Amino acid sequence: MPEQLATRPEAALDAILGDPDRSARRVAQLDDDEEFPARLCALLDDFGLPAHYVPARWGGAPDDHEHLLRLWRTVARRDLSTMTAHGKTYLGAAPVWIAGDPEQAAATAATVLSGNPVAWALSEPDxxxxxxxxxxxATADPGGYRLDGAKWPVNNATRGTHLTLLARTGVTGSARGHSLFLVDKAALTPGTWRALPKAPTHGIRGIDISGIAFDGALLPKAALLGPEGTGIETVLRTLQLTRTMCAVLSLGAGEHALRLTARFTAQRVIQGHPLIDRPHPRSVLGRCAALLAATEAAALVGARSIHGLTAELSVTSTVVKSLAPTLVDSVLGELAELLGVRSYLTGVYEHGAFQKVRRDHQVVSVFDGSTPVNRSALAQQFPRLARAFTTGSHDADGLAEAVSVGTRPRPVDHTALTLSSRHGCSVVQSLPALAESIAARGAPTGLVGQVPR
Ligand SMILES: Cc1cc2nc3c(=O)[nH]c(=O)nc-3n(C[C@H](O)[C@H](O)[C@H](O)COP(=O)(O)OP(=O)(O)OC[C@H]3O[C@@H](n4cnc5c(N)ncnc54)[C@H](O)[C@@H]3O)c2cc1C
Known part of the structure; x- marks a missing residue:
């Protein structure tokens, strides 16, 4: 019998975030002022959220990405900016659990558990x-490596005390030409690096989107994560975790917008009747709720697949990262039309929260691999996926774990992350058999027809 999850971990976090109206007002003010949500991030630290960014074997909370999903969703439903700022440390630290040695993992765990932000620096201006x-x-130097160049734009590049950094150590364009480093900014010689200014943004306006430039900064050999030349591979494995969890940002944003709009349609009286009494608004709300249920299913199965179907995550992560932001962008578009002028004005109706969540969410389909980048990565696996689909074989135990929502999953085996999935995608490959079993039990008309054969 699988162990059941602690009941509603999100309720305690929600209570800590306080009165929703007051926090919405504060969040709107921070957005207006382009000010970092420092107090909200401190509340999340006090709650112990960073412990969920560290594997249990390094002193973190029990490994459980469904639990983390529930916590992130609670925050994202209130303020996507705060979630994007705080959650970045999960992304920044993840390569250490994958490629770091025990000393690096222990040091990073201590950094994260003390509430220090860790940035994830891949992008460059060009x-x-x-x-x-x-x-x-990163040029080899007698004492280690010498860094020259810049990373930009990077979330928490300035506030982060540490960053995981991709640098060229070999031939440009070669898969083995890059290495990943764990950089402790406090250990760098002053004058050999500088923070690049905060980049003004359309959404998530308060958070630290900036950069970092190096001019001969020296890193010790011990900063190298994994063997030299394995940086790209480590990044590709790490992105499988981070892209999967990005779906939670979309889920929370969509649910926030649905709540705002549903409340409006119930309160707004038009020609003597609440707007919600009309068929069109009801159908819009119903369709958006259904799309969010699909987003939730993708996010949940994705998060649980990190544990149960780890070796298939190169497929799962690309599907989830391209699907969730796309669905939620379309939900936000439909809800904006229904909300009308209050979807656009900044100072009215719930402190202008709708236009903020719509602006904030716009970036989810861009960072950590855009939608086209994820679709392209998925398309590269099509031949193998097509072959595997014809076999109908699938990892039944892993799949059962991935869909057993509410139960404690097995710890994550980071060594099981592979660049492409040898056995395809169990979720898809199990569908024909599932459809048959549902059909045999008298499925609603049309349901079985939706399943690929
Ligand atoms: C708010 C914010 C926060 C960010 N945080 C971070 C961070 O913490 N760390 C970090 O390293 N970076 C971060 N980034 C950078 C972000 O990840 C990059 O924007 C991303 O890598 C894409 O780069 P690009 O849009 O500059 O351009 P390009 O990669 O040059 O893309 C240009 C266009 O080509 C498309 N494209 C690119 N490659 C392909 C492909 N293979 N197939 C199909 N289409 C493709 C893209 O979708 C895009 O439409 C952040 C960006 C923003 C805006």
Whole structure:
């Protein structure tokens, strides 16, 4: 019998975040002032959220990405900016659990558990998704490596005390030409690095989107994460975790917007009747709720697949990261039309929260691999996926774990992350058999027809 999750971990966090109206007002003010949500992030630290960014074997909370999903969703439902700022440390630290040695993992765990932000620095001014062309160099030096170049734009580049940094150590364009480093900013010689100014943004306006430039900064050999030349591979494995969890940002944002709009349609009286009594608004709300249920299913199965179907995550993560922001962008568009002028004005109706969540969410489909980048990564696996689909084989135990929502999953085996999935995608490959079993039990008309064969 699988162990059940603690009941509603999100309720305690929600209580800590306080009265929703007061926090909405504060969040709107921070956005207006382009001010970092420091107090909210401190509340999350006090709650112990950073412990969920550290594997249990390094002193963190029990490994459980469904639990983390529930916590992140609670925050994202209130303020996507705060969630994006705080959650970045999960992304920044994740490569250490994958490629770091025990000393690096223990040090990073201590950093994260004390509430220090860790940034994840891949992008450069001239190279975004094209990591192989990255031009920041780490040149071998008698004492270690010398860094030259810049990373930008990077979330928490300035506030972060540490960053995981991709740098070129070999031939440009070569898969083995880059290495990953764990940089402790406090250990760098002053004058060999500088923070780049905060980049003004359309959404998530208060958070620290900035950069870092190096000019001969020296790193010790011990800063190298994994063997030299394995940086790209480690990044690709790490992105499987981070892209999967990005779906939670979309889920929380969509649920926030649905709540705002549903409340409006119930309160707004038009020609003597609440707006919600009309068929069109009801159908919009119903469709958006259904799309959010689909987003939730993708996010939940994705998060649980980190544990149960780890070796398939190269597929799962690309599907989840391209699907969730796309669905939620379309939900936000439909809800904006229904909310009308209050979806656009900044000072009215729930402190202008709708236009903020819509602006904030716009970036989820851009960072950590854009939607086209994820679709392209998925398409590269199509031949193998098509072959695996014809076999109908799937990892039944892993799949059962991935869909057993509410139960404690097995700890994450980071060594099981692979660049492409050898056995395809168990979720998809199990569908024909599932459809048959549902059909045999008298499924609603049309349901079985939706399943690929
Ligand atoms: C708010 C914010 C926070 C960010 N935080 C971080 C961070 O913490 N760390 C970090 O390293 N970076 C961060 N970034 C950078 C972000 O990840 C990059 O924007 C991303 O890498 C894409 O780069 P790009 O848009 O500059 O351009 P490019 O990668 O040059 O892309 C240009 C266009 O080409 C498309 N494209 C690129 N490659 C492909 C492909 N293979 N197939 C199909 N289409 C493709 C893209 O989708 C895009 O439409 C952040 C960006 C923002 C805006």
């Amino acid at each position: 190279h975004g998704a094209d990591l192989l062309s990255g031009s920041l160099t």
